[in-house]
Amino acid sequence: MxxxxxxxxxxxxxxxxxxxxxxxxxxxxxxxxxxxxxxxxxxxxxxxxxxxxxxxxxxxxxxxxxxxxxxxxxxxxxxxxxxxxxxxxxxxxxxxxxxxxxxxxxxxxxxxxxxxxxxxxxxxxxxxxxxxxxxxxxxxxxxxxxxxxxxxxxxxxxxxxxxxxxxxxxxxxxxxxxxxxxxxxxxxxxxxxxxxxxxxxxxxxxxxxxxxxxxxxxxxxVERQGARKPKTGTYPVLFDERISSSLIGHLLAAINGSAIARGSSWLLGALGQPVLPDHLSLIEDPLRPRATASRPFDAEGLPTQRRAIVQDGILTGWTLDLATARKLGMQSTANAARGTSAPPSPSNWNVALTQGSASRDDLIRDMGTGLLVTSMIGATINPNTGDYSRGASGLWIENGQIAYPVNECTIAGNLRDMLRRILPANDARLHLSRVVPSLLVEGMTLAGD
Structure with a gap:
């Protein structure tokens, strides 16, 4: 036919x-x-x-x-x-x-x-x-x-x-x-x-x-050969660029209009408050060429546009479609997404976090002793409090140098606290829909041996 x-x-x-x-x-x-x-x-x-x-x-x-x-x-x-x-x-x-x-x-x-x-x-x-x-x-x-x-x-x-x-x-x-x-x-x-x-x-x-x-x-x-469990304690954790965007993903989920309208977000009431370090911004740009989440209009026909989700550390707005905007007494941010089998719902397009001036190697050198996370499995995220716990594996850092591979450990913290003290590297891949560099978070709880 x-x-x-x-x-x-x-x-x-x-x-x-x-x-x-x-x-x-x-x-x-x-x-x-x-x-x-x-x-x-x-x-x-x-x-x-x-x-x-x-x-x-x-x-x-x-x-x-x-x-x-x-x-x-x-x-x-x-x-x-x-x-x-x-x-x-x-x-x-x-x-x-x-x-x-x-x-x-x-x-x-x-x-x-x-x-x-x-x-x-x-x-x-x-x-x-x-x-x-x-x-x-x-x-x-x-x-x-x-x-x-x-x-x-x-x-x-x-x-x-x-x-x-x-x-x-x-x-x-x-x-x-x-x-x-x-x-x-x-x-x-x-x-x-x-x-x-x-x-x-x-x-x-x-x-x-x-x-x-x-x-x-x-x-x-090959780099992962001979992996062992690290010692339990509080250490700096460097999220490799491959998985660092997951941290920003948790922030995006918390400011989604559906979560805000339900009242189930650890960032509820945080509009106008600091959520990232003062020198960092998170910019959404659905009009970026050759990016996989670009689009000229959203799923409700509204024109998309560049906006600062976080400006100089301050949360400036939610991610809204028409329905969640009406429920919250606000205007849509032209973030409606949909497939053929469901009505529209809010979703983010291309986002980019301010990059730092240091390389990933610089952060490894300066972090002393801690964990470079290259992969994660499972997740326990409390949507109301932001309490965070994930299985992780990667490379153990001692005296600013890679010492040995590690696996079967858990990293934990609170997302609100973690995001406020992230230190970005300068290694983000610019073609991705989430342009997020490696991120160093001081003082996370690590459970291993």
Whole structure:
């Protein structure tokens, strides 16, 4: 069956919603292609290619709403979606905060090309991806001490998105990605250790070489050999750039409008208060070119814009969509995100933390004795108090030098206190959607032997 253009499909969904009795509606169509290749032991282990389309329809009947989704584009399915959604909405609870944007709020002009969200080069053929994965695996195996490669993968994805609403909004964009990754294993039996590396970019031309990725994964796996538990105590902890963005992620979760509206956030009441060191800012920029979370408008059709979430250490605002903004008596920050199967909810786009002047090696030298964390597992985060506890592994630092690898330990603290005393390095990768350097936190509790 030939798939109609996405704007035609969303328009047809809105028409069906009106005929079914909806007072207002919005519709989303996502058409995607993905290709993934996995290599192991020098042979092709798995090859997958998928194509599909997903449709989502949200209807409002008075102050009640419902959302339905489907992957069939036939006219009969569109009509059935609308009828089912309206019937569901009539039985849904009243919500005084739902509603589409006022037409005056909608994005009117944008330059999608300037955001460089999609690589115009053709889809790579499977042989090209297989070669990338094979080269990454070979590079990892060439590292002395690597026993095997658990997996080496290469992938490609392309998505076309269109959003339309009964308030007059209708627009779409395309997004592509290209990736290579490798997981290497060192040692044997109970002495096996694993680590990884990978890269994902919008443009193939920006992607790191498979050899670089495989070699890095191999060296990281070998570096973990002979890991032991560190001693229990209070030490400085340096969060490696690979995982440091998780700390900022906890801050972003705490200022999400949904958490604030529920009253379940350890930053409740912190608006206008210091949450980071005075010299640090956290900037959100959804208009940054070649960044994976860039977009010209949000999932409610509002124009996105650069904003300071934290300015010189001070928390300046929440992350809001229309519903949470109305509930809090504020204005949306144009941070609505959605898939086809659920209504919009607040989410952050590209964020960047102020980088420091010191390198990661400088921080290691100056921290004396402590832990460099390179990976974490599990998490116990109290959303109301910010109490933080995570399993960690990495490298033990003594006298400002790497001494030996460590694993099976737990690091703990309170996020409010931790974030107020972070010291950033200067090693953040600028192409990521979360540009966060390695972060040093003094005085964390470490539980090991």
């Amino acid at each position: 030939t798939i109609p253009p996405l704007d035609t499909l969303t328009s047809a969904l809105l028409d069906a919603a009106r005929r079914a009795g909806a007072d207002a509606a919005d519709a989303m169509a996502v058409q995607g292609t993905s290709l993934a290749i996995d290599m192991r032991g020098g042979v092709l282990e798995q090859a997958e290619r998928s194509e599909g389309i997903d449709l989502g329809l949200r209807v409002m009947v008075g102050q009640r709403q419902a959302n339905v989704s489907a992957s069939d584009v036939s006219p009969a399915t569109l009509a059935a979606m609308a009828e089912r959604a309206v019937a569901m909405a009539r039985e849904a609870p009243l919500d005084p905060y739902i509603g589409l944007a006022d037409p005056a709020q909608l994005a009117r002009a944008w330059d999608i090309a300037a955001l460089e969200m999609c690589d115009p080069t053709p889809e790579p053929d499977p042989a090209t991806l297989q070669d990338d994965a094979a080269r990454a695996e070979a590079a990892a195996l060439a590292v002395q001490g690597v026993a095997q490669v658990q997996s080496a993968s290469a992938g490609y994805g392309l998505r076309h998105v269109h959003l339309a609403a009964s308030n007059g909004f209708s627009a779409g964009y395309s997004r592509s990605d290209r990736s290579v990754s490798c997981v290497a294993i060192s040692g044997t039996g109970t002495g096996m250790e694993r680590d990884y590396d990978g890269d994902m970019r919008i443009f193939q031309s920006d992607l790191r070489s498979p050899e670089d990725i495989g070699q890095s994964a191999g060296h990281r796996a």
